[in-house]
Amino acid sequence: MPESKPAVLVARAVFPQTLQRLQQHFEVQANPDDTVYDGATLQALLQGQAGMLATGSERIAAALLAACPQLRVVANLAVGFNNIDVPACTAAGVLCTNTPDVLTETTADFGFALMMATARRMAESERFLRQGGWTKWAYDMFTGSDIHGSTLGILGMGRIGQAIARRGALGFGMRVIYHNRSRLPPDQEQPLQATWVSKEALLQQADHLVLVLPYSAQSHHAIGAAELALMQPSATLTNIARGGIVDDAALAQALRERRIAAAGLDVFEGEPKLHPALLELPNVVLTPHIASASVATRRAMAELAADNLIAALGGTRPPTPINPQAWASLA
Ligand code: 8YV
Numbered sequence: 001m002p003e004s005k006p007a008v009l010v011a012r013a014v015f016p017q018t019l020q021r022l023q024q025h026f027e028v029q030a031n032p033d034d035t036v037y038d039g040a041t042l043q044a045l046l047q048g049q050a051g052m053l054a055t056g057s058e059r060i061a062a063a064l065l066a067a068c069p070q071l072r073v074v075a076n077l078a079v080g081f082n083n084i085d086v087p088a089c090t091a092a093g094v095l096c097t098n099t100p101d102v103l104t105e106t107t108a109d110f111g112f113a114l115m116m117a118t119a120r121r122m123a124e125s126e127r128f129l130r131q132g133g134w135t136k137w138a139y140d141m142f143t144g145s146d147i148h149g150s151t152l153g154i155l156g157m158g159r160i161g162q163a164i165a166r167r168g169a170l171g172f173g174m175r176v177i178y179h180n181r182s183r184l185p186p187d188q189e190q191p192l193q194a195t196w197v198s199k200e201a202l203l204q205q206a207d208h209l210v211l212v213l214p215y216s217a218q219s220h221h222a223i224g225a226a227e228l229a230l231m232q233p234s235a236t237l238t239n240i241a242r243g244g245i246v247d248d249a250a251l252a253q254a255l256r257e258r259r260i261a262a263a264g265l266d267v268f269e270g271e272p273k274l275h276p277a278l279l280e281l282p283n284v285v286l287t288p289h290i291a292s293a294s295v296a297t298r299r300a301m302a303e304l305a306a307d308n309l310i311a312a313l314g315g316t317r318p319p320t321p322i323n324p325q326a327w328a329s330l331a
Contacts, residue, residue, distance in 0.1 A: 006313050008051035011037060011058050014077070018302040025310050026051065043067050051313050053077060053305055054084070060096075062088040072330055075309040076322075077301055079103055079292075080242060082215040086323050093329035096322040097308035101159065102300035103292040108163030110266070110291040111240040115208050118236045118264035120144040123285040145207060145234055145261065147172050153206025154178040155199070155222070156213025156241060162192055164210055169193040177202055180213075203230035208238065215242035225250040231260050238264040240291045243271050252277035255284055266291050 008026040010019065013034035022028050029045060031037075036057050037045065043064055046052065051073040054060060060074055065088055074084060074096045081098050089096050117123060125142040128134060152168035154161045157180035168174035169192055176194040183189075183196040197205065209231065213219050223237070224247040231237070237260060239246050248269045254260050255278075262283040268274050271289060278284055292301065308318040317327055 006050040007048055008053065008309060008313070009045055009049045010053045011042070012053075012055045012077075014053065015299060015302050017299075018306050021303075021306050022053070022309065025314065039064065046071060051075065051309050053309055056080065056083050059083050060089065061085040062092075065089065065092040065094060073097070073309060073312040073318075075305045075312070075318075077305040080214060081322055082242060084322070090323045090326050093326055095312050095318070095324075095326040095330050097305070097312065097318050097320050098322050099301040099304045100320055102304055103297050104159045104163050106294045106297040107160050107240060107291045108167060110293075111160070111164050111210055111212065111238060112167050114240060114264035114266060114285060114287065114291075115210055115236065115238040116147055118238055118262045118285045119147055119208060121262070121283075124282050127282075145236065147174065147208065149173050150207035151175045151177060151205055153202045153209040154194075155202060155209065155211050156180060157184060157194070158212065158214075160240075161210075161212040162188070162194075164212060165192040165194045174208075177205060199227075200230060203227055204232070206235060207232070208236045211237070211239045211241045211245055213241050213245065215244050219245050221245070221247045221250075223247065223251070225254070228254040228260060233259060233261065235260050236262045236264065240266045243268040248275040248278060252281060255281050258283075 005025060005027050009029045010022065010031060012031055019028065019030055042058060046068040048070055050070055052071065053075050055077045060083060062085060071094055074089065074094060076084060076096065076098045079098050079100045081096065084096055086096055121142045121144045152174040154165055157178045161178065165176045169176045176192060177197045178194050179197055179199045179202040222245050228250060251263060252275055255263055264285040266287045267289055278286065304320065308320060311318040321327060
């Protein structure tokens, strides 16, 4: 008799090719309607499943793990994993994986584009044009701030931060400063022409500040009223990291009072809901968490998540584990 396939839950809709690939290895419970499951539904659907392909929408915490003792692998379709309580997973012997590297350049492209759109007021001027406001040229119409030759500040200097630094220094002649808990070794700093500074100096000196740090209890509201007050009134802030790193209410107030010039936001506290004040402000560019959303990159992310699930449940060490220590209890 053929061995039965392990059961897995694919928590959100994915590319049909990814689903077909997973179906070759697993009994797949898919979600073709792309419903975002609440905690109780997720718990019910996870009963008896050995694996799960998750996204940032699914919260994986201790209570869920306790209620789903058969769960052994959570493959996150994202590089960020703040939706997962990793220590709780490790304690429960659940291996978690993410999708690093494959999205670095695409996400850096988007971060740079969002920063440029913010500095050069692209969304605001497009709205003006569409609304029929463009009747004549004017010397000061939608004047913004330059990217080339300005100071790029990066908070968080992991893979995506470094890819943004490279674009700024080598592509746009920017002076690059960054703040990160650990300073990069000189052989990594030097090709990026990036200089480590204190967080305070970063906030004070950046013409364009880009946030690329992971969300954690430590980075919650890393940018709040006090930090915004240190920034230059002409500065812009771009967040492609996670909602919750910025205090959105404080940011809306700073933007309203023109204490900073503008913001570009791809992520929000409590998304997909937005702080209502952000929707009213002209000097903010808003996008719906799409920094990694090129077709090629989303395919690569889905493939890597599938690779991880297939390897881990097939008894092979997966390519990109988050808590490799859980591998010992699984293997
Ligand atoms: C994902 C992301 O699209 O990878 C990440 O951390 O933020 C995005 O690329 C999103 O998290 C969906 O899971």
